Amino acid sequence: MKKILVPVDFSATAENAADYATDLAHGIGARVELLNIFQVPEFSPVAASLVWPIEEYKLIEDNAKKALGKMVERVEEKYKKAHHEPGFKAEVFGRLIRGEVGEEVGKYFTEGKMNLVVTGLNHADNLTKMFMGSAARKIIGQEIPVLLVPAGYRFKKPKKIAFATDFSHSDVPVLCALAEFAKPFSADILIMHTGHSASDLNQSADFLNRIADRVNYRHIYHRYVNSQGIKEGLDWIVENGQIDILAMVHRKHDFFYRLFNGSYTMNMSDHIPIPLLALPPEHKVPM
Numbered sequence: 001m002k003k004i005l006v007p008v009d010f011s012a013t014a015e016n017a018a019d020y021a022t023d024l025a026h027g028i029g030a031r032v033e034l035l036n037i038f039q040v041p042e043f044s045p046v047a048a049s050l051v052w053p054i055e056e057y058k059l060i061e062d063n064a065k066k067a068l069g070k071m072v073e074r075v076e077e078k079y080k081k082a083h084h085e086p087g088f089k090a091e092v093f094g095r096l097i098r099g100e101v102g103e104e105v106g107k108y109f110t111e112g113k114m115n116l117v118v119t120g121l122n123h124a125d126n127l128t129k130m131f132m133g134s135a136a137r138k139i140i141g142q143e144i145p146v147l148l149v150p151a152g153y154r155f156k157k158p159k160k161i162a163f164a165t166d167f168s169h170s171d172v173p174v175l176c177a178l179a180e181f182a183k184p185f186s187a188d189i190l191i192m193h194t195g196h197s198a199s200d201l202n203q204s205a206d207f208l209n210r211i212a213d214r215v216n217y218r219h220i221y222h223r224y225v226n227s228q229g230i231k232e233g234l235d236w237i238v239e240n241g242q243i244d245i246l247a248m249v250h251r252k253h254d255f256f257y258r259l260f261n262g263s264y265t266m267n268m269s270d271h272i273p274i275p276l277l278a279l280p281p282e283h284k285v286p287m
Contacts, residue, residue, distance in 0.1 A: 001029065001030060001031055001091075002025075002028060002029060002030035002031070002115045002116075002286065002287075003030060003031055003032075003033060003112060003113065003114045003115055003116075004021045004024065004025050004030050004031070004032045004033070004114070004115065004116050004117075004118055005033050005035055005105070005108065005109055005112070005114045005116070005117045005118070006018045006021045006032060006033065006034050006035065006117070006118050006119065007035050007036075007037065007101060007105050007117070007119050007139075008034050008035065008036050008068070008071060009036070010036070010067050010068075010071060011120070012151070013120035013121070013122055013151040014119075014120050015071060015074065015075070016120060016149065016151060016152060016153070016154075017118050017119055017120035017149045018032070018034055018071065018075045018092075018118075019075055019078055019079075019154075019155065020118060020149045020153065020154070020155045020275075021118040022075055022076075022078075022079045022090055022092060023079070023082065023155035024118070024147075024155060025090070025091070026079075026083065026090070027157065027184050027185055028181070028184050028287075029184070030091075030115065030116075031091035031092075031093065032075075032090070032091065032092045032093070033092075033093050033094075033095055033112070033114070034068060034071060034072060034075070034092065034093070034094045034095070035095045035096075035097070035104075035105065035108060036064055036067070036068045036094070036095070036096050036097075037097055037098070037099055037100070037101050037104045037105070038060055038061065038064045038096070038097075038098055039098070039099070039100065039101075061096070061098075064096055065096055068094040068095075068096055069094060071094070072092050072093070072094045075090075075092050076090055076092050079092070095108070101138070101139075102138025102139055102141075102142070103138070105117065105139050105142075105144075106138075106139060106142035106144060109142075109144045110144075114144075115145075115285060115286060115287050116145050116146075116147060116287045117139060117144060117145065117146045117147065118146075118147045118149060119139070119146060119147070119148060119149070120148075120149055120150075120151060121148040121149060121150050121151065121272075121276070122151050140250050140278045140280075141250075143250075143280035143281070143283075144280060145177075145277065145278070145279050145280065145283060145285075145287055146277070146278045147245075147275055147276070147277045147278075148275060148276040148277075148278065149275050150272065150273060150274070150275065153273070153274070153275065156244065157185050157187075158182070158185050158187045158244040158245050159185070159187055159188065159244055160187060160188045160189075160190055160241070160242060160243045160244055161178065161181075161182055161187050161188070161189050161190065161243065161244065161245045161246075161247055161277075162189075162190045162192050162237050162238075162241055162243040162245070162246050162247065163175060163178060163189055163190065163191050163192065163247045163248075164192055164193070164194070164234060164237075164246065164247070164248045165191055165192070165193055165207070165249070166193065167193065167203040167204060167206070167207040168249070168281075169210070170249070170281045170282040171207075171249055172210055172211060172214050172215070173214075173282050173283065173284045174249055174279050174281070174282065174283045174284075175189070175191070175211060175214075175215050175220075176214060176215050176216075176284065177279070177283050177284055177285060177286055177287060178247055178279070178287075179215050179216070179217035179220070180286040180287065181286070181287040182217065182219065183217065186219065187219065187244070188219045188220075188221065189217065189219060189220045189221075190221060190222075190223055190237075190241060190243065191207075191208070191211070191220065191221070191222045191223070192222070192223045192224070192225055192233075192237050192241070193224055193225070194225040194226075194227050194229075194230055194232070194233020194234060194236075194237070204222060204224060208222055223237075223241070225237055234246070238272060238273070238274060243274065244274060244275070245274060245275045245276075245277055246272070246274060246275070246276050246277065247276075247277040247279060248276070248277070248278060248279065249278075249279050249280070249281055249283075250278045250279065250280060250281075
């Protein structure tokens with residue numbers, strides 16, 4: 001069975017991401033694990049100057065366990081009301097560990113053989129402030145698939161997923177994995193590239209030929225977005241492409257890297273109204 005990991009900090013944004021993940025899990029046949037990672041001063045730069053009583057540590061851990069248990073109950077209850085399936089129980093589990101969010105999520109993802117991370121995105125914050133500070137950027141930097149869900153965004157069955165590409169050869173296996181994700185929903189995959197040069201059109205023909213040979217999914221088509229900049233092209237497809245998810249590969253030093261770490265990041269994260277799926281290069285594991 002597939003597994004979806006949802007890091008939670010007990011905020012409304014995190015719980016909304018958990019609700020989204022549970023509905024998504026119903027569609028793809030997966031279980032959901034809500035992971036709370038709590039920190040104590042040992043993990044702080046000033047830890048060496050602090051004395052941390054074991055009683056205080058135990059209190060933090062107990063409070064986190066109670067909050068996590070209540071969140072699991074709320075998520076399960078909302079799921080039952082939404083789906084009305086007698087006898088069917090959503091597989092939602094809670095896990096509690098101590099450590100640093102970015103590192104522990106990556107470790108837990110690998111050791112638990114997870115398929116996807118779903119986490120929340122606050123519109124009001126820039127990317128360095130979203131979900132436990134800069135943790136989301138650290139998680140994506142560990143090359144695991146992460147679906148960022150805007151605050152308040154409710155799950156709906158994806159009908160169209162846009163995949164932004166720069167025609168890299170390594171995007172082909174990623175598209176194979178994305179096709180497996182789209183199949184349970186029979187969702188269209190829109191391969192899109194943004195630019196304004198004639199060479200882009202020549203590259204697209206070669207790339208689409210490789211896709212036709214490798215990706216076994218018939219609901220795939222291509223759209224070229226003529227724009228002066230990457231940000232403008234992505235904004236246009238989000239606003240006008242009638243898409244439900246924007247998928248991108250996080251590859252160092254390519255256009256997504258610049259989007260995620262440069263000035264584009266602040267703009268996109270502030271206003272993107274749909275989930276953003278960040279995928280590692282050459283990702284092959286089904287989501």
